[in-house]
Amino acid sequence: MANSLGTQPALLPKSPPVSTVEIRPQRRNDTSLADEIFSSTLIPTIVLDASLVICQVSDSFLEVSGGCRRENVLGLDANDFFHQAMTFFHPLASARKAIHSAQETKRPYELEDVEIDGKAAWSVRAVPIYRDDSLRYIQMEVKDVTEEHQRLLELEERLSVNETFRVFVETVKDYAIFMLDPTGHVATWNAGAQVFKGYTREEILGKHFSIFYGPEDADTKPPRELHDALKDGRVEDEGWRYRKDGSRFWANVVITPVYRDNILVGFGKVTRDLTERRKTEEQLVAAYEESSKLKSEFLANMSHEIRTPMHGMLSALTLLLDTKLDEPQMELAKVIEESGEVLLHVINDILDYSKLASGSFSISADIICVPDICQSVFRVYEKGRKEQTLLEHHLDPRLPRAAEGDSFRYRQIIQNLMSNATKFTEEGYVKLNVSLQDEDDDSYLILTEVVDSGIGIPRGMTGALFNPFTQFDNSATKRYKGTGLGLSICKSLAELMGGEIGFRPNLDGRGSIFWFTARLKKVRQLKHIEAMQEKIESLAIDTPISPFEDIQTAAVGKRVLIAEDNQINQKVMVKMLKGLGFDSVDLAADGRAAVNMAVKEPPPYNIILMDINMPFLDGVTATKEIRSAMIQTPIVAMTANALKGQAESYIAKGMTDYISKPVDRKRLVKILTNALEQDAQRTQREPG
Amino acid sequence: MAEDRHDGDIMSIPGATDSIDAATFEQILEMDDDEEERDFSKSIVYDFFTQAENTFGKMDTSLEEKNLKTLSELGHFLKGSSATLGLTKVKDSCEKIQHYGQRKDETGTKDLASDDEALKKLAAAIKQAKTEFRDVEKVLRKFYHDDS
Numbered sequence A: 001m002a003n004s005l006g007t008q009p010a011l012l013p014k015s016p017p018v019s020t021v022e023i024r025p026q027r028r029n030d031t032s033l034a035d036e037i038f039s040s041t042l043i044p045t046i047v048l049d050a051s052l053v054i055c056q057v058s059d060s061f062l063e064v065s066g067g068c069r070r071e072n073v074l075g076l077d078a079n080d081f082f083h084q085a086m087t088f089f090h091p092l093a094s095a096r097k098a099i100h101s102a103q104e105t106k107r108p109y110e111l112e113d114v115e116i117d118g119k120a121a122w123s124v125r126a127v128p129i130y131r132d133d134s135l136r137y138i139q140m141e142v143k144d145v146t147e148e149h150q151r152l153l154e155l156e157e158r159l160s161v162n163e164t165f166r167v168f169v170e171t172v173k174d175y176a177i178f179m180l181d182p183t184g185h186v187a188t189w190n191a192g193a194q195v196f197k198g199y200t201r202e203e204i205l206g207k208h209f210s211i212f213y214g215p216e217d218a219d220t221k222p223p224r225e226l227h228d229a230l231k232d233g234r235v236e237d238e239g240w241r242y243r244k245d246g247s248r249f250w251a252n253v254v255i256t257p258v259y260r261d262n263i264l265v266g267f268g269k270v271t272r273d274l275t276e277r278r279k280t281e282e283q284l285v286a287a288y289e290e291s292s293k294l295k296s297e298f299l300a301n302m303s304h305e306i307r308t309p310m311h312g313m314l315s316a317l318t319l320l321l322d323t324k325l326d327e328p329q330m331e332l333a334k335v336i337e338e339s340g341e342v343l344l345h346v347i348n349d350i351l352d353y354s355k356l357a358s359g360s361f362s363i364s365a366d367i368i369c370v371p372d373i374c375q376s377v378f379r380v381y382e383k384g385r386k387e388q389t390l391l392e393h394h395l396d397p398r399l400p401r402a403a404e405g406d407s408f409r410y411r412q413i414i415q416n417l418m419s420n421a422t423k424f425t426e427e428g429y430v431k432l433n434v435s436l437q438d439e440d441d442d443s444y445l446i447l448t449e450v451v452d453s454g455i456g457i458p459r460g461m462t463g464a465l466f467n468p469f470t471q472f473d474n475s476a477t478k479r480y481k482g483t484g485l486g487l488s489i490c491k492s493l494a495e496l497m498g499g500e501i502g503f504r505p506n507l508d509g510r511g512s513i514f515w516f517t518a519r520l521k522k523v524r525q526l527k528h529i530e531a532m533q534e535k536i537e538s539l540a541i542d543t544p545i546s547p548f549e550d551i552q553t554a555a556v557g558k559r560v561l562i563a564e565d566n567q568i569n570q571k572v573m574v575k576m577l578k579g580l581g582f583d584s585v586d587l588a589a590d591g592r593a594a595v596n597m598a599v600k601e602p603p604p605y606n607i608i609l610m611d612i613n614m615p616f617l618d619g620v621t622a623t624k625e626i627r628s629a630m631i632q633t634p635i636v637a638m639t640a641n642a643l644k645g646q647a648e649s650y651i652a653k654g655m656t657d658y659i660s661k662p663v664d665r666k667r668l669v670k671i672l673t674n675a676l677e678q679d680a681q682r683t684q685r686e687p688g
Numbered sequence B: 001m002a003e004d005r006h007d008g009d010i011m012s013i014p015g016a017t018d019s020i021d022a023a024t025f026e027q028i029l030e031m032d033d034d035e036e037e038r039d040f041s042k043s044i045v046y047d048f049f050t051q052a053e054n055t056f057g058k059m060d061t062s063l064e065e066k067n068l069k070t071l072s073e074l075g076h077f078l079k080g081s082s083a084t085l086g087l088t089k090v091k092d093s094c095e096k097i098q099h100y101g102q103r104k105d106e107t108g109t110k111d112l113a114s115d116d117e118a119l120k121k122l123a124a125a126i127k128q129a130k131t132e133f134r135d136v137e138k139v140l141r142k143f144y145h146d147d148s
Helices: A002-006 A009-014 A017-028 A030-040 A059-064 A078-085 A092-105 A146-171 A191-197 A221-232 A275-322 A327-358 A370-383 A407-423 A486-496 A531-539 A549-555 A567-579 A591-598 A619-628 A646-652 A665-685 B022-029 B039-065 B068-085 B088-101 B115-143
Strands: A045-049 A054-057 A109-114 A121-131 A134-144 A176-180 A235-242 A248-260 A263-273 A366-368 A389-395 A403-405 A428-439 A443-452 A501-505 A512-521 A559-563 A584-588 A607-611 A635-639 A657-660
Touching (some): A078 A092, A092 A109, A092 A134, A121 A146, A176 A191, A191 A263, A221 A248, A221 A263, A275 A327, A366 A407, A370 A389, A370 A407, A370 A428, A407 A428, A407 A486, A486 A501, A559 A567, A567 A584, A584 A591, A591 A619, A607 A619, A619 A635, A619 A646, A635 A646, A657 A665, B022 B039, B039 B068, B068 B088, B068 B115, B088 B115
Parallel strands (some): A559 A584, A635 A657
Antiparallel strands (some): A045 A054, A045 A134, A109 A121, A121 A134, A235 A248, A403 A512, A428 A443
């Protein structure tokens, strides 16, 4: 075999002459050169002669084929060897085919051999070597291509997955899935999108996605959504989206920015139609609200129905208690009375609660005087206080004396808190603090606090305090009675008054602080402005005169008598009254004259302004005479005696109102307005 | 005449601030139909001058007669009109006269020891009232451009 390989000297003489020095030893060793190449090549190689006998094998082949020894392989018939060796070196199974094909085609032939378990892949190459058109050798190489094979497989797989996804996205009809380019223009379109939105692919590609939004959102929402998607990695939104035909559907939209190699290539947009789900939700909510309202209405009606006979029973009981009862009877009646009152209280609570829950509760807007209400509630509890309990109140002097609010409901909250505080305080104190927390142009914010040194609220109960039917004393031997509705009612009432309610522990060792706020509107009408403000207004020099249209209208056809002995004051008063629109003003220079002028039938005057100190008959006596003649004309005292209490005494003596001298015009307008109203009511009651 | 021009603001006249209540007097001025002529307020003010002179005359007589009751009534009478015009100082003095005439102290709360004490205080109060009247009279005349 070495000989046959050595018979190839023809290749060598073509070398350039400069290398003659080295040619000589190579020429001598040309067989060993081929041997060296083929035995040492790193590519596993077998060389066969034309009769397919193995004439050379490389060390690398021996190694990969599982450790055959060279001397056992050389000289073997290739087919025999392959047949034997293929059991432990799989690619040899393909070797025969490669060699055969190479012989047939007279060209190098390569095929791939993949082991059955797919773990290894081999490339088998047969290279026929010819000289003078006759086959001399076949060189066969076996190469491990497992890695390349694996890569190829993966690539194929990836391509097929991409394709699957593309088909899937394009055909799915339950979601609109499409891409936007980085500026928000539609780049792809799927069947779902076409179904949802009604645009065909040709119509929509290249259009900006704001086309799907309603006019109220189109300008602001799309750019914001893209911005948010970039910022947060995704954005989700629910809202109305519009179809090509203008109809709308309730959509859930998810927009995700898509990056390739860290470069934004666009946004993926997935839209779902939630119209049906939304409809179902709305129906559920409506059904729930309806049933809850019905329940509350039922409660309200029932409580109302119970309350009426309850009142009857309690009034009958009061009458019964007034009759002669012996001691055991009295005791029983008292028990009924007490239980009846508790029951009534419970019913009232339930009625309030159910009204509040059904939303049929309204807060009235009367003119209320906060300090008066607080004081009157306080007085009730002061009367019934326990001996060991100290009751105190502190009212902010800035509290409004007139504001718009619901006095009954405001009182109800204070009463409830005071009642709790006194109920749970055996000794120590209960304080009522009311202050003006805030004030703006339109309203006052009143903070009311009830501070006690009672048993306090256990930690952990505070959260549920204002929930309905909560009582932290749920022990079998309940010491304190109640429905557990009180605070929840207070909470709703406070909220209806634009305020809040809250609790905090009393830092003074033990006890509770319950507080609530109420926002009360400022009173705008002239006649309700409180006395303090009037004073301030009258002192303000540069304020322009407020319009007196009201009084000017009211003054038409009204007759006024001024009883005043000082001519200067007469003149000023007449002028002032004429300025206010009273064109019929009579004068009396003393009390006697005033009585003579006023006591006539029918009473000639709508208002009498009466000076107090006058000759012959003073104002008070004159008023007495006029009243004893059954003349009910409003009489307004005019006095420079600014002593406190004196003014009240004039009212006690039959006068209607009073005004101090010097007479302030604004104040006079108010007093005249009131007096005229009173006069109008009087003449309505007693016509003629 | 330059110094007599007050741009219609009486309070800019020296002596006005502590003898006249601006708001009250302003109210009288507002009743004037013509702000140049000021017929109404002028007539009231001049009536008051006359009334004050007469009342002071009666007070002098009553003081001589030691008629406390009449003095009290006169004090009250002049108090009423001075109050209406906002002539605070005169009004306050007249109130004192009213109280002294009732044999009370100047605030009207405590009784005085005797008629003599009351008369002594009355004489002083009437004198004070007259002075204050003269002062405010000057201011008012200046306001109405009357240099007589």
